[in-house]
Each structure stands twice: as structure tokens, then as C-alpha cells.
Amino acid sequence: MSSVFTQIINGKLPADIVHEDDQCIVIKDIHPQAPVHLLVIPRKPLLSLAEADDSDAALLGHLMLVARRVANDAGIGHGFRLIANNGAAAGQTVDHLHFHILGGRRYGEANL
Numbered sequence: 001m002s003s004v005f006t007q008i009i010n011g012k013l014p015a016d017i018v019h020e021d022d023q024c025i026v027i028k029d030i031h032p033q034a035p036v037h038l039l040v041i042p043r044k045p046l047l048s049l050a051e052a053d054d055s056d057a058a059l060l061g062h063l064m065l066v067a068r069r070v071a072n073d074a075g076i077g078h079g080f081r082l083i084a085n086n087g088a089a090a091g092q093t094v095d096h097l098h099f100h101i102l103g104g105r106r107y108g109e110a111n112l
């Protein structure tokens with residue numbers, strides 16, 4: 001069974017796509033936890049960061065640079081969070097690697 005993100009990548013499910021290239025897509029989260037809440041998703045269906053290895057180094061670097069670019073384009077380049085939940089114990093609900101970009105609100109240590 002392919003993940004909901006693979007279904008979005010394959011055009012089987014709709015999504016608000018803000019960026020796409022040959023290695024990844026960026027979509028708006030369906031249940032935003034901040035004024036700006038984007039998901040950076042590799043086309044490669046890695047289950048989580050824990051599944052990545054040295055052969056994924058260039059892909060992971062690309063995802064970071066795309067995150068930087070879309071955060072800038074969304075007007076939150078001055079301050080945003082980049083989060084990957086790894087495993088159910090950390091709150092991961094979709095088994096397809098993704099990085100959350102969260103911004104447009106004030107964060108502090110109290111609301112980790």
C-alpha cells in the first residue's frame with residue numbers, strides 16, 4: 001500500500017503543491033499547525049530519516065535547500081522550524097519521509 005504522499009506525488013490524491021522538481025514536492029499541510037505549514041517530501045519513498053543511508057546524502061541536502069527556498073518564498077525565511085518526526089514514538093503518522101516547515105508565529109522553548 002503506497003503512502004498518502006506517494007499517492008499525492010502520483011496525482012492520485014489532490015494537494016496544494018507549492019514546489020515540485022525531479023527529487024521532491026512541497027505541499028501545504030492539510031491540518032496546519034501554524035500560519036505557514038509546509039511539508040517537504042522526497043519522491044523516493046523512504047519510510048523515515050532512520051531509513052536513509054549514505055546514498056541519500058545528495059537527496060537530503062537537496063531537501064534542506066528546497067526547505068530554505070520555499071520558506072523564503074512564503075515570507076518566513078527570517079524564522080521557521082524544520083521538523084522530521086521519526087517513528088510513531090516521535091509522532092510520525094505518515095510512513096514516508098517528510099520535513100515540516102512551520103512559521104508565521106512566535107515559537108519559544110515553552111512550546112516545543
Ligand code: 5GP
Pocket residue numbers: 004013015016027028029030031032039084085091092093094095
Ligand atoms: P507526521 O505526523 O507523520 O510527522 O506528519 C504528517 C502530516 O501530514 C500531518 O501534519 C498531517 O496533517 C499531514 N497530512 C496527512 N495526510 C495529508 C494529506 O492527504 N494531505 C496533506 N496536504 N497533508 C496531509
